[in-house]
Every structure is written in C-alpha cells, then in structure tokens.
Amino acid sequence: MGKVKIKEMSWHSIYLTIKFEGEEVNDFDYYVTDLKNDYNLGKADNNQLVINIVNINDTKLLDNGKWYFYYMKNDKKNILSINPKFGYTLENLDKIYRYGSECYSYIINFQIVDKSILEKKISQQNIVGDKFLINENDLILCMFTTYMKKNKHPEKKDVILESNSLKQGLRKIVFIVTKSTIRSIYAILNKIRKKDGKHILFMSETRVPIGGNLKAIDSRIKERGLDKEFKISYSFSKTLQQSKLKTFFTWSRLLWLIAKQDYIFVDDYVPIFKTITLYKDTKLIQVWHAGVGFKSVGYSRFGKAGSPLPKDSCHRKYDYALVGSNGLIPVYEEVFGIPRNHFIATGLPRLDDYLNQNKISEFKNQFYKDFPELLGRKIIMFAPTYRGNTQKEAYYPYDKINMNLVKELCEHEYAFIFKMHPFITEKIEIPKENNKYIKDLSNYGDINEMFYVTDVLITDFSSNIYEFALQRKPMIFYAFDKDFYQLTRGVHRTLEQAPGVVCERFEEVIEVIKNNKYDMNKLNDFLNESFNDHKRLSSDIAIDKILLNKE
Incomplete structure (x- = not known):
C-alpha cells in the first residue's frame, strides 16, 4: 500500500481542495471520521480531492467534533498525515461562516495532533487497531468543527455550555x-x-x-x-x-x-x-x-x-x-x-554576578570535590525541555537517547551529564557500570552555575540557552520532533534561527561532538538581541x- 500525504490545502468559498503527494494517490478511497462516524469523500482526481464542506454528511455539515482524514484500499485504513512544510501554513486555513443574523457561526479549524492521543481515542472507541495504520513520525491532521452561538455576556462563563455531564x-x-x-x-x-x-x-x-x-x-x-x-x-x-x-x-x-x-x-x-x-x-x-x-x-x-x-x-x-x-x-x-x-x-537580576571569576572558581572547586572523577574531562550537559502540555503531564522520551553511543563517547575524553527539566519526575536509567562518567545530576545544584563546568550544551527548545550563551561555548539543538513540536506546541521562532547546530537524530549529535562540527556563527547575533549593556546592576x-x- 502506497504512502500518501497532504501537501497543500486551499479554500474557495465552501469548497476545500486537498492536494496529495505519494504513490497511487488516485487509487484510494478517502474518508473523514470522528472515530464514531465515517463519511466517504470519494477518490482523488489528478492527485487532488475537492470537498463541499456543507454537503459531506448527507446534505448536512459535519457535527461538532474532531475529524481525521484517512484513505483506504482493501480494508486497510491509513490515517492521512501532512507534509511538514505545509504544516507551517495551517493557521491560514481556519474558517468562520456566520449565519442567522450573525447570531451563529460554524467554525473550522485545523491542527496537528499527537499520535498517542489519537491512538488512545481509537482504543476507547474499540476500533480494531490493525485496521488503522499510523506511523510514529506522522504529523496527523485534525479538523475541528464547531457550531457556536453568540455570547451576549462574554465576560461570564456558561456552565451549561462548558459541561459535558x-x-x-x-x-x-x-x-x-x-x-x-x-x-x-x-x-x-x-x-x-x-x-x-x-x-x-x-x-x-x-x-x-x-x-x-x-x-x-x-x-x-x-x-x-x-x-x-x-x-x-x-x-x-x-x-x-x-x-x-x-x-x-x-x-x-x-x-x-x-x-x-x-x-x-x-x-x-x-x-x-x-x-x-x-x-x-x-x-x-x-x-x-x-x-x-x-x-x-x-x-x-x-x-x-x-x-x-x-x-x-x-x-x-x-x-x-x-x-x-x-x-x-x-x-x-x-x-x-x-x-x-x-x-x-x-x-536579568540573577545574572548580575554571573561571570564573577571568584564565584566561578568557588563553584568549580566544589563541583570537582563532589565529582573528582570528572576532573580533566570535557563535560557535555544534556538539558532539554519537557514534553506534555502541563506540569503534571511533563515527561521526556528517553528512548530517543542512544545510551550505547553515549557510553562509547565517554570511554575517553568526555563525561555526559543529564540535567532534566524540574517538571520531569521520571529518572533516566544509567547502568551502574556506566555511572562513572555518565551521571544524572538533575537534582544537583543550579543549572546556571553548572554551566561553568559545561563544555557543550545539548538542548532543544529550552530557554537555558539564554544563560549558556554568555559562556560563548558550543550548543547543539537535538530536536527529534522538530516539526511536530513547532507545529503543535508553538514557538516564537523556529530552530532554523538557533545559535548552534540543529540535529534531528541522536547519531547526528554524537557525530557533531566527535568531529567538532559546531556552529558558532549565530551566537553573537543572539547575544546582541538578548542582552543590553547596563552601567548598573539589573x-x-x-x-x-x-x-x-x-x-
């Protein structure tokens, strides 16, 4: 079965045109589903499908809900994902249709959803898992459809409207x-x-x-x-x-x-x-x-x-x-x-005394007193932000770290320190035979002070780059989920502007370190944007x- 993705979408009045890329695009039947109801959209013609949004559900609009597109052939259902480049234009497709003297509206909004959330919903609906094929790295498109009624008192909450039970x-x-x-x-x-x-x-x-x-x-x-x-x-x-x-x-x-x-x-x-x-x-x-x-x-x-x-x-x-x-x-x-x-x-007031040489020396002396085995080694700090929407949901997928490669890296000149976000409660497992030069110091000291002994920072979307930039040392941005994170969580600016090397595979990270392929060119621009010169303490x-x- 060929792999199909959405590469582009556009509106003309009530018609939504979906353009596809992939193999055998015109051979499949295309559907939209809320995991309870399925509606056949027909076959693609010339690698595109035109949908009349007011006439999908037997001369009706789609009900309130979250709808997913999929394609099928020989009873094999495959969720439609999107091309990452198209994902950055999704917000331009949101539509509002007003009607009834503008007292009502029908809203259509497109977002990318997490694979695990969709799989959970599929499980709850008792849909046979092997008939819905979802690939791990897919950017899954979700279409939100909502009937809205004008709120005469927008400053007040509507308990009935907001409650499902x-x-x-x-x-x-x-x-x-x-x-x-x-x-x-x-x-x-x-x-x-x-x-x-x-x-x-x-x-x-x-x-x-x-x-x-x-x-x-x-x-x-x-x-x-x-x-x-x-x-x-x-x-x-x-x-x-x-x-x-x-x-x-x-x-x-x-x-x-x-x-x-x-x-x-x-x-x-x-x-x-x-x-x-x-x-x-x-x-x-x-x-x-x-x-x-x-x-x-x-x-x-x-x-x-x-x-x-x-x-x-x-x-x-x-x-x-x-x-x-x-x-x-x-x-x-x-x-x-x-x-x-x-x-x-x-x-930032906390940086008033940050580069004080006495303070730096005091911390280094204490650090190497606590960890004498790290003296003389180049220290790599792994300090990414968390995944999940809230503090309670915070986690990091440790399977994205190849510990064998870390072990190999630390056999000679390097040490590898994990400094995980405070919201992440699950600890990474480090085998005892490897914990001499590979350490989880998430609960040790202040991260900004630990930058004094750090030679290379590996992070992703975290704000810890702000303080580390003052050290003028190399940064690596390891973002295995770069497009997914940027398109779902949202970012002020993309990692293309990061003051360092961006890697999407852990193997690339190790390769950069081994071969000293760091990118320091954007660091000065980042420092100039982020810091003013002050004659007084902040x-x-x-x-x-x-x-x-x-x-």
Whole structure:
C-alpha cells in the first residue's frame, strides 16, 4: 500500500481542495471520521480531492467534533498525515461562516495532533487497531468543527455550555462559588489591612525555596540596607502539585499576606492571581524565571491546548515585567498580553554576578570535590525541555537517547551529564557500570552555575540557552520532533534561527561532538538581541524604578 500525504490545502468559498503527494494517490478511497462516524469523500482526481464542506454528511455539515482524514484500499485504513512544510501554513486555513443574523457561526479549524492521543481515542472507541495504520513520525491532521452561538455576556462563563455531564457542571458551579468566596475574602482583608507603601512580598507557586531573579533582588535589597525601610515577606509553595483542598488552605494564608502588600514580586505563572485581581495600590511585578527560548508560553499559545483564557489570566495583571533587553520586549508582550510600557529592560537580576571569576572558581572547586572523577574531562550537559502540555503531564522520551553511543563517547575524553527539566519526575536509567562518567545530576545544584563546568550544551527548545550563551561555548539543538513540536506546541521562532547546530537524530549529535562540527556563527547575533549593556546592576535598575520611583 502506497504512502500518501497532504501537501497543500486551499479554500474557495465552501469548497476545500486537498492536494496529495505519494504513490497511487488516485487509487484510494478517502474518508473523514470522528472515530464514531465515517463519511466517504470519494477518490482523488489528478492527485487532488475537492470537498463541499456543507454537503459531506448527507446534505448536512459535519457535527461538532474532531475529524481525521484517512484513505483506504482493501480494508486497510491509513490515517492521512501532512507534509511538514505545509504544516507551517495551517493557521491560514481556519474558517468562520456566520449565519442567522450573525447570531451563529460554524467554525473550522485545523491542527496537528499527537499520535498517542489519537491512538488512545481509537482504543476507547474499540476500533480494531490493525485496521488503522499510523506511523510514529506522522504529523496527523485534525479538523475541528464547531457550531457556536453568540455570547451576549462574554465576560461570564456558561456552565451549561462548558459541561459535558451533570457531574462536570456541578464541579464547575462549585469552582465558581469557591472563586467568588476567595474574591470576597480578599476584598474584606484588603479593607482591614491598611497599607503604608513599605511592604514587599516575594512569592512563587511553582518553586521552593526562593531562587533566581527573586533571590537576586531580595539579596540586593538587603545589601543596600533597604530591608530596614521595607518589611519583606516570603511565600513559596507548589500549589500546582497540591490537592484542591490543600491549595485552598495555602491560599487562605496567602490572602492574608497579599492583602497587606504594596509590592508583590513573582517569577512564574501564579494561579491565585487568576482568581483575584489586586487593588490599584498593590503593584504586581513579574521577574520571570527564564530568559528567552524557542517554545511558546502564555498568550503566544492562544488557541492551542493549555493556552490562557482571554480574561482570567494572571499574565494580564502585571504592573511591571522585567525582560533581558529592549529587543525581547516584543516577545514578552506577546507572552503576557500586556502593553509595551509595562516592561522594564533591566537585564536579568540573577545574572548580575554571573561571570564573577571568584564565584566561578568557588563553584568549580566544589563541583570537582563532589565529582573528582570528572576532573580533566570535557563535560557535555544534556538539558532539554519537557514534553506534555502541563506540569503534571511533563515527561521526556528517553528512548530517543542512544545510551550505547553515549557510553562509547565517554570511554575517553568526555563525561555526559543529564540535567532534566524540574517538571520531569521520571529518572533516566544509567547502568551502574556506566555511572562513572555518565551521571544524572538533575537534582544537583543550579543549572546556571553548572554551566561553568559545561563544555557543550545539548538542548532543544529550552530557554537555558539564554544563560549558556554568555559562556560563548558550543550548543547543539537535538530536536527529534522538530516539526511536530513547532507545529503543535508553538514557538516564537523556529530552530532554523538557533545559535548552534540543529540535529534531528541522536547519531547526528554524537557525530557533531566527535568531529567538532559546531556552529558558532549565530551566537553573537543572539547575544546582541538578548542582552543590553547596563552601567548598573539589573537588580538595582529594578529596585530604583519600582520601589524608589527613580529612573
């Protein structure tokens, strides 16, 4: 059976033209399915198929749902995938058909879906697996069809519309009531707890304890003696990993703290500010935990799985947001969905003392004291970002790493360190006989300090390239799922702009290292875009502007 892919799609009014590439294209029957209902689209003519979108389902439009295209011959069903080049134009095909005095609309949206998600749905529908052929590297096309009704109150949630069952509806009602209760408690506490302009709270709901930019600003405040002028409080927890009941009690304490504050510094997504809106006399400052990377976050993912809601997002509520340089303001303007004048190009406070030679020497001495066997070896750090849409789903497919090749590489001059993303809980298995020069140090030290001893960084879409770039050392971007990740997760820019070599196979990574085939040409451009020259410390710029109202 020949392999067929979609290479191009286009609209003309209500007609969708699909052009194919592959073998025996015109010999197959083509179908669309939601895994419950199948509709025959006919055969291709001259390697293309024209579909009347209002006349697929026996003179009806397709119902609300997720639809997949497949082709069949001799009872063999093969899911249609797309050419990667075409995938980058998918968003241009979304359609909205308004009708009924513009009170209603029919929306068609195209996205690429994960093979594992589709296979799970096929299993749930009890479809015989061997009749639906899906290849591992396929970019599977999904067509979302949705009947929508105009919402007269877009600022309000429609519990009935959003619920697929009575149980789900009741849970949403409980959530709404709880949210209203929390807001009321905050309003009362805000009136009771009078402010004096001198209270600062450093907080995070994703990290414990204080670190990074928050720690740098806190330390600098104390170095300048401003802790005698300001009252500083701290709150660090991991509410995203807690039960809803425990989170409610965590938030109860937080509300008491928040209500008293004049300035609140955060370094990541903070769920409580999705629930409450601070009064104008409290300033919320986002210092963000990372530099710029490739993967999309916040509103740059709008419309994709895991994206924030239009209104109920803590990102919308920042009075100030610190960024590394003027060149990065447009990037984070997209991420946070706030006006450009809310950003301060301070640089990152945690990098104020980053290249201090005494600090570097101290870390190196301690590191080689802890791991004397690594002294004299070139250290390769493997530090990719996670896969999955949320913190709870985070994982990395370790089968994409050829440990035999890693072992071979480390037989002589190299050591290989794994520094996995904090969200990834599953540990990589390293055989005892190989753990002398191959180590999992995911729980050891701060990654930015570990860059002092790293000679080569292997990453992918992670923002850790931001700090490592300052070392002016080689980077390799190993993205086995480059097209799939960029087309589904979304990126600010593609890996074609990466300041290093891009590899899609692990064998290529090893080859680059063995032959020193690094690409350093784009590094200077990346540094110029990502960093401003400052005469003052980044933490001082933030403190003077926000706390002391000085330029």
